[in-house]
Amino acid sequence: MTDDEILLGLALTVVLATGSQILASKLRVPALILLLPAGFAAGALTDVIHPDRLMGPTFSALVSLAVAVILYDAGMGLNLRNLTGRTRWIVGRLLILGVLLTFLITSAVAPAMFDMPLRVSAMLGMILVVSGPTVVGPLLDFVRPSDKVRRILIWEGTLTDPIGGILGALVFHAIATTHRVDIGRGYQLGQFAISMAVGLIGGAVGTALLWLTLRTLRLGETLGTLAQLATVIAVSAACDIVRDDTGLIAAIVTGLTVTNIGGFDMPARRPFFETLVQLIIGLLFVSISSTVTPSSLVPVLLPSLALIAILVLVVRPLVAYIATAHSGLTRGERAFVGWMAPRGIVAAATASAFAAGLVQRGVDGAARILPVTFLVIVGTVLLYSLSAAPVARKLGVVKPTGTRLLLVGGEPWVVDMGKALRSAGLEVLMWAGLDEERERIKDAGIALAKGDLLATATNPGARLEGVTAVFLATDDDDFNALASVVMQDNVEGPVYRVGPPHQSHGVVAPYTGGAILFGSSLVRHVLAARYLQGARFLVQPASSPLPPGHDTLFVVRADHRLEPVTEKQPASPHAGDSVVLLGPALTGR
Numbered sequence: 001m002t003d004d005e006i007l008l009g010l011a012l013t014v015v016l017a018t019g020s021q022i023l024a025s026k027l028r029v030p031a032l033i034l035l036l037p038a039g040f041a042a043g044a045l046t047d048v049i050h051p052d053r054l055m056g057p058t059f060s061a062l063v064s065l066a067v068a069v070i071l072y073d074a075g076m077g078l079n080l081r082n083l084t085g086r087t088r089w090i091v092g093r094l095l096i097l098g099v100l101l102t103f104l105i106t107s108a109v110a111p112a113m114f115d116m117p118l119r120v121s122a123m124l125g126m127i128l129v130v131s132g133p134t135v136v137g138p139l140l141d142f143v144r145p146s147d148k149v150r151r152i153l154i155w156e157g158t159l160t161d162p163i164g165g166i167l168g169a170l171v172f173h174a175i176a177t178t179h180r181v182d183i184g185r186g187y188q189l190g191q192f193a194i195s196m197a198v199g200l201i202g203g204a205v206g207t208a209l210l211w212l213t214l215r216t217l218r219l220g221e222t223l224g225t226l227a228q229l230a231t232v233i234a235v236s237a238a239c240d241i242v243r244d245d246t247g248l249i250a251a252i253v254t255g256l257t258v259t260n261i262g263g264f265d266m267p268a269r270r271p272f273f274e275t276l277v278q279l280i281i282g283l284l285f286v287s288i289s290s291t292v293t294p295s296s297l298v299p300v301l302l303p304s305l306a307l308i309a310i311l312v313l314v315v316r317p318l319v320a321y322i323a324t325a326h327s328g329l330t331r332g333e334r335a336f337v338g339w340m341a342p343r344g345i346v347a348a349a350t351a352s353a354f355a356a357g358l359v360q361r362g363v364d365g366a367a368r369i370l371p372v373t374f375l376v377i378v379g380t381v382l383l384y385s386l387s388a389a390p391v392a393r394k395l396g397v398v399k400p401t402g403t404r405l406l407l408v409g410g411e412p413w414v415v416d417m418g419k420a421l422r423s424a425g426l427e428v429l430m431w432a433g434l435d436e437e438r439e440r441i442k443d444a445g446i447a448l449a450k451g452d453l454l455a456t457a458t459n460p461g462a463r464l465e466g467v468t469a470v471f472l473a474t475d476d477d478d479f480n481a482l483a484s485v486v487m488q489d490n491v492e493g494p495v496y497r498v499g500p501p502h503q504s505h506g507v508v509a510p511y512t513g514g515a516i517l518f519g520s521s522l523v524r525h526v527l528a529a530r531y532l533q534g535a536r537f538l539v540q541p542a543s544s545p546l547p548p549g550h551d552t553l554f555v556v557r558a559d560h561r562l563e564p565v566t567e568k569q570p571a572s573p574h575a576g577d578s579v580v581l582l583g584p585a586l587t588g589r
Contacts, residue, residue, distance in 0.1 A: 410437020
C-alpha cells in the first residue's frame with residue numbers, strides 16, 4: 001500500500017469507529033449494531049481499510065493487547081463486595097455450565113450445519129462461549145434491570161472472556177499440532193491450569209507495578225493513567241509471550257485487584273483512559289468486520305441463523321435454568337438471565353486470530369469460522385437489543401421509573417427534608433459520616449446507607465447501584481463540591497449540591513461547577529438558619545395554591561420522578577404532580 005492509502009485507511013477506520021458510536025448514542029442503541037455493518041460495508045466497498053493490508057501480521061498481536069486493555073477497564077468495575085453469597089454461586093454455575101454446554105452443543109451441531117470437520121467445529125464452539133462487558137454493559141444500561149440481575153450478568157460477561165480466550169487457545173494448539181481435539185489423560189486440563197497460573201502471576205506483577213507507581217510514587221491523573229496503560233500492555237504482552245492468551249487473565253486480575261484492595265491512589269477521574277477504551281472498542285469492531293467478505297457469508301447465512309436459534313432458544317435458557325435453580329431469584333429474573341447472552345469483541349478477536357492460523361495451516365473448513373462468528377455476533381446483538389427491553393418489562397425485572405435518591409448529610413434540616421421527600425412517595429437513602437447524624441437518620445426511620453458507600457462512589461469504575469440522583473447537603477461546602485465532581489460518572493442520574501454561602505472563602509466550593517440546589521437565595525447556611533427559626537417542609541399537590549412565604553424546592557412528578565429547583569432551571573409543576581415546599585421562619589424565634 002502507498003502512504004496515501006495507509007493514511008486514508010487509518011483515517012476511515014477512526015471516523016467509522018467514532019461516528020458509529022456517536023450515532024448509536026443518539027439513537028439509544030448499542031454501538032455494536034452500527035459498528036459491525038459499518039466495518040463490513042467499508043471492507044466490501046474498499047480495500048484500504050483491511051487490517052491485514054494496513055498492519056500486516058502485527059494485527060493479531062495488537063488485537064490481543066487492545067482486548068487486554070478493555071478487560072482491565074472492565075475488571076476495575078467489578079466490586080467484590082457485590083459478589084457475595086448466592087450471587088457468587090450463581091455466577092460460578094453460569095460460567096461453568098455456559099462454557100461446557102455451549103461448547104458441546106455447538107461442536108455437536110456445527111459439522112452437519114456448516115460441513116466442517118469436528119476439530120473445526122470444536123474451535124467454533126469454544127469461540128462462541130464468550131460474551132463480554134462491551135456488549136452486555138450497554139444493553140443493561142439501556143434496559144435497566146434490577147441491580148441483582150445486572151450484577152450477575154456483568155460478572156458473568158466479564159469473567160467468561162479470559163476463560164474462553166484461554167480455552168480457545170488450547171483448542172487451537174491441539175488442532176494445529178495434532179489435527180484433533182484430545183483431552184489425553186488430563187494433558188489439556190494441565191495446560192489450562194498452567195495458563196491460569198501464568199495469568200495470575202502476571203496479574204500479581206501488574207498489581208505490584210501499579211502499587212509502585214500509584215501508591216509509592218503518587219503519580220497524578222495524567223501520569224497515573226499512562227502508568228496504568230503501560231503496565232497493562234507490558235504485563236499482558238509478557239504473559240502472552242510465555243503462554244498464548246494468558247495476558248487476558250493478567251489484565252482482568254490486575255483490574256480486579258486494583259479496584260478491590262485499599263490503598264491505591266487511583267486517579268478519581270480517568271477521561272483519557274475511558275476515551276481510549278471506547279476508541280479501541282470501535283476500532284476493533286470496524287477492523288475485524290472489514291475482513292469478512294460478502295461471498296463468505298452467503299454459504300453460511302441460513303445455517304448461522306439456525307445456530308443462533310439454537311444458542312438463544314435452547315442453550316442459554318438451559319444454562320440459566322440449571323444455574324439459577326434454588327438461587328432465590330424470582331421466575332422473571334431467572335427468565336431474563338436466560339434471555340441475555342450476546343457475543344462481543346472477544347469472540348470477534350479470537351475468531352479472527354484462530355481462523356487465520358488454521359487457514360494458513362490448510363485445515364479444511366477453517367475459513368468458515370470467521371463469517372459464522374460474525375453472523376452470530378450480529379444476530380445475537382440485534383436480537384437482544386430489540387427484544388431485551390420489552391422482555392424485561394414483560395418479566396417485571398425493570399427498575400421503577402421513579403427517582404431513588406441518595407441524600408448525603410445528617411443535620412436536622414437535611415433529615416427532615418428526607419422525611420418530606422419520602423412522604424411524597426420517593427425512595428430515599430441517606431448517608432452521614434458522624435455517629436450522631438447516623439443515629440438521627442435511623443430514628444427518623446429513613447434507610448441508612450453503608451458506612452463505606454461514599455468510598456465506593458468515588459472509586460473509578462464503580463457504580464452506585466440503584467441510585468438515580470444524589471443530593472449533597474453536608475455542613476462542609478468543600479466536601480460537597482469535591483464529591484459532586486468525583487461522583488458524576490458513577491451515578492445513573494444527576495448529582496446536585498447545596499450552594500455555599502455568598503462570598504465564601506472555601507478552598508473549593510466557590511470555584512467548582514455542578515448543579516446547585518434551590519438557587520442562589522437558599523444556600524446551605526440560609527436553609528439551616530431558617531429551619532432553626534421554625535421553618536418546616538410541606539408536601540402538597542401542585543394544583544393547590546402556594547401558601548404565603550413558602551419556597552418551592554422540589555417537584556415530584558406523577559411517575560415519582562424528582563425534579564429539584566436549581567440555580568439554572570426552575571421546575572414547573574403540572575397537573576397530578578406534587579411539590580415539596582419550605583415554609584417561612586416563625587416570628588419571635
